[in-house]
Amino acid sequence: MKILATYNIKGGVGKTAAAVNLAYLAAADGLRVLIADLDPQAAATYLFRVRPRVKGGGAALIRGSRELDKAIKGTDFEGLDLLPADFTFRNLDLILDDTKKPTQRLARLLRPLRDSYDMVFLDCPPGISLLSEAVLHAADLVLAPIIPTTLSVRTLDQLTEFIDGLDGHRPELLAFCSMIDRRKRLHKQIAEQLPAERKDVAAAAIPALSLIEQMAVRRAPVTTFAPRSEAARSYARLWAEVRARAG
């Protein structure tokens, strides 16, 4: 079972859209996939039309008093399940802090699922916190969407430093340009330069497209309602790179 995390220190960069579409494409490829929505905003949960509620909340899940397995819901797509978010996930840092070895907790909770799933996507809230440390400790590959601006590139460097500074397990990092506005010269320039200059940046990139925003209206991965669109093709190219990298 491979664990992939869509994560960035910055918010609003396309993490959830990437997690939802990549998870869908992975399941369409025949993998058994779980997407865990760790963000209390519950955007991924909303996109899959699942109610954002976990019995006992985040505390029950993290402390292990409720089996993770029982909280999982099937999505409308074969091979793709969802661990829904819950509003109490806003306190996951505090809950984790109350446990022993908090940074290893998430990895330990996910371990029993290894016979049931081939791939788990962790859709994480932004920021640097105890939860993000736990996510990085659990993940094999971190997928970091970055908007191609100078400040975002700086954030990527911060993320790289953060990962390098972790004790013990360190996940591999794969950044990709996201929400590229083709009308902006700087966006285009950085989106072309970055993959050429850095091995940890994918060649595939996700443009800023209204179809991607429409996911929130259609409440489904973009591939399902616009399979031939530029948006769907972009995610397919990204999935091909992610799959090759995840092994």
Add this chain to the structure above:
Amino acid sequence: MSADLHNFAYMNGEQQVPRVVREALAPRYSVVPARRTRTRHRTWLDTFDWRLHRAGLTLESVTGRGPAELVLSGMAGERITAAANGARWPALAERLPSGPLRDRLKGLTDVRALLPAAKAASTVSEFRLCNDDGKTVAWLTVEHLHAAAPADADLPPRLSVTAVRGYQGQADRIARCLTAQPGVLPDGLPALDAVLATGGLAPGEYTNKVDVELSATMPGRLALAAVLRRLLDTLEANVWGTVRDIDTEFLHDLRVSVRRTRTALKLGAGLLPAGLATQYRPAFKWLGDLTTPTRDLDVHLLTFGAGAAELTSASPDDLDPFHRYLTRRRAVEQARLARALRSPRFRALVVAWRDALDGLTAPQQGPDAAQAAAKIIGRAHRRVLRQGSAITAESPPEDLHDLRKRCKELRYSLEFFASLYDPPTHRRAVRELKGLQDCLGTYQDCQVQQEEIRVIATEMLAAGGVPATALLAMGDLASHVGQRERRARGEFASRFAAFASRPAQERFRALVAGARP
């Protein structure tokens, strides 16, 4: 998709199923067509004696627009699939493409072939059952089956509701709504059972056991007639498979039915009208003798691999000419047997015998079933004890062969009247006898095999072209068979002593005296 399944049959053919479901679930759930309606051809496969069904499994060959597929499914959620790759039925599991499905089936079916049990064309439509968020909480499958075998018939539509993971409660609620609709029957028959029912059949019906229900007080003659009729049913059921050479068990079961019939005619002659047993005993001896050459060769071939693996001074490949010779001879004997089973003589025997059995009526006087059973079993038991006690270390093989026949007679009579006795006590008596039978069986089979190896070696040599390595390997094989024979002979005394012990005899007498009313 997973979790519990709710099955229904929809008996009100006037109404369109999706409309009925839509109206039943509105406004809480919507019914959304999911995939294009598809038609597939389903062929259910099992062994003639339903080994898969008895193990709680169903095997199907499914053909449709895509490649043909074999699907093995179990009640506990087990599901193994494999490409059918143009498999033709009947077929032994070992002939299927290698993989988990073949491995699983081989262990269950052993020497029995898989053959079609039922066929149907299936048209399936799938629907999503969605809550007010538009989230699929369950899948509805509507299947229209048109049975093609055993009979040509349309079946009522079959509905199944499968919960999406995490939505079992809502799927249960949907199932309750559907059950409340007129014409919807919960827990419809499994598809195989429904298709078989079109021909008045049910899975698991065939057994080679003498499963007749007798009562202790019924006339002994009618009890014996019921047993003989059951044996004739089994005999007839196995004729087509023996003639078509589907697998070796058809002949085995046919042969056992003949032997049992001969035993019943011998030991129960006194219960039948004067002259009836005398009239039919030669006919069934003819039939029994017909089956012997092919069955002996079947036994040789079935144990061939194990025997070849035992060779010490030769390679298993050295036995190839011997194997080819056995296969050729079996083909000749099988053709002879098939001809005989298609002959007017055989057909006339079966028809006349059934007429004779159907014409039997209760005599004015005579023992009841319990008395008749006690007499027949008691006499067979005494004969085994008498002949067995007379056997010493110096006794010739023929004495042990005769004792084996007496043991078979006792075993068969115990089986005929099994329904009259307490099952655990009866099972124990059979188990104790079986220990002795196995020993005598091994002894005689080994003797027959050694003799046959000698005869065949002579024939192969006379025919010319046989390599010396083959003859040497056959000698090696005969030597191992000889060792098994000597081991069995050495075990006989202790086996018989256990069977003939005073406690075993007392248990036996108590069994026979304790027929249930």
